[in-house]
Amino acid sequence: MAVNDVVEDGAINILSRPILVPMDGSDVANGILPHVLPIAGKANIPLVLLAAVDPDAIDCPASVMSAATPAGGPMAICRARIEESSRVHAQDTLHRVAAHLKDDGMEAKTTVAIGDPAEEILRVSEEEGCGLIAMSTHGRNPIGRSILGSITDRVIRASNVPVLTVTPERAKKHQEEGAPLTTIVVPLDGSELAQRALPYVGRLARILSMEVLLARVVRTENPTYTETDLGFRVPAFREEVNWEATEYLEQIAQRLRDKGLTVRSQVLTGSAAQALVNLAHETPRNLIAMTTHGRTGLSRWMMGSVASTLVRRSGDPVLVIRPQS
Secondary structure, three states: OOOOHHHOOOOOOHHHOOEEEEOOOOHHHHOOHHHHHHHHHHHOOOEEEEEEEOHHHOOOOHHHHHHOOOOOOHHHHHHHHHHHHHHHHHHHHHHHHHHHHHHOOOOEEEEEEEOOHHHHHHHHHHHOOOOEEEEEOOEEOOOOOEEEOHHHHHHHHHOOOOEEEEOHHHHHHHHHHOOOOOEEEEEEOOOHHHHOOHHHHHHHHHHHOOEEEEEEEEOOOOOOEEEOOOOOEEEOOHHHHHHHHHHHHHHHHHHHHHOOOOEEEEEEEOOHHHHHHHHHHHOOOEEEEEEOOOOOOOOOOOHHHHHHHHHHHOOOOEEEEOOOO
8 A cells, every 4th residue: 555645745844833722720731731841842832821711601609699789780790700800810820830931941922711712722723823732631710610621622623733632640640750751653544644644743753752653453353355456355364454554554664764763663453442542551651643534444444533532541642633734
C-alpha cells in the first residue's frame, strides 16, 4: 500500500501560533499545564489562558432574591451580580497563573468570556489565531457547574485546530511522578486521513525529543480479503495481513527516519480501540496523536470512535486532529 505524501514536506506547523488553554481555577483543569508548558517553552510561543463563565449555570439563592431590588427584576439583578462576581474572580485567577508563568519565562495572555464555554473556546481560538487548544476532559467553573467533559467533546468535534486533552487521572499521575513524556504513539489505519497526523507528530517529536511509535491494528478473527492482480477478492491469510501492515508501517517509519526522527512500529491484532488502549497501558509516558476519523485499509476501523475511547481510557494525553486542520 502506497504511503501518501502527507508525511513529506509542507507540514502544517501548529507550533508557530499561540496555544489556547481553557481554565477554571480547579486543579483538574490546571492539570493540562505540565503537558503544554514544555511545548510552549521549547517552541517559544505564547499561551492564551481563557476562563469561560457560563451564564446558564447561574442560580440565584432565595436569600439573594429576597434582597434584590425590584428595578429590572430580582432575577436579572441577581444574575448580573453573580456574573460580574464570577468574571472578576476568573480574571484574578488567570492573572495569578499568568504571573507565575511569567516568572518562569513564559508569555501568557489572559481573557475572560461570558457565554457557552464550548462556543467561547472556539471563538477565542479563532480570534487569537491559535494553533492548538489544550484542555482537561473535566473541571468545574467558578460558580460550581461542570464545564469540561462534554464540552471537550464538542470542542474536538468543531475545532479547526488540533485539541490536546488530558484526563484528571493522567494529570494527577503526572504530578505524582513528574516524568516527561518520551513516546508519541500514532495509530494508523492505512488511510490518507489517518496519515494527516504525521506532520504534527514530526514537529512535536523534534521539539520534545520524543520517539515515534507507529501502530496499526488488524482484525484476524473475521474473514479478511485482498485484491488479486486479476481483480478478484480472495481470503487473505493472517500472515499476509500482518506482513502487509508491517510493510505499510515500515514505509512511513523510514520516511520519518529520513527526516531525523527516531521511529519504531508495531502491528496489533483485535479490536482497534482495545488493542490501542492496551498498548498505551503497556508503554509508559506516551502522548497519543491521531486524526478523528478515517475508514480504509486492512483494519477497517473508525478513527472517530477510537479517538473518543483513547481520550477516556488510554490514561495518556491525546492530541486529536480533525482532517481539515
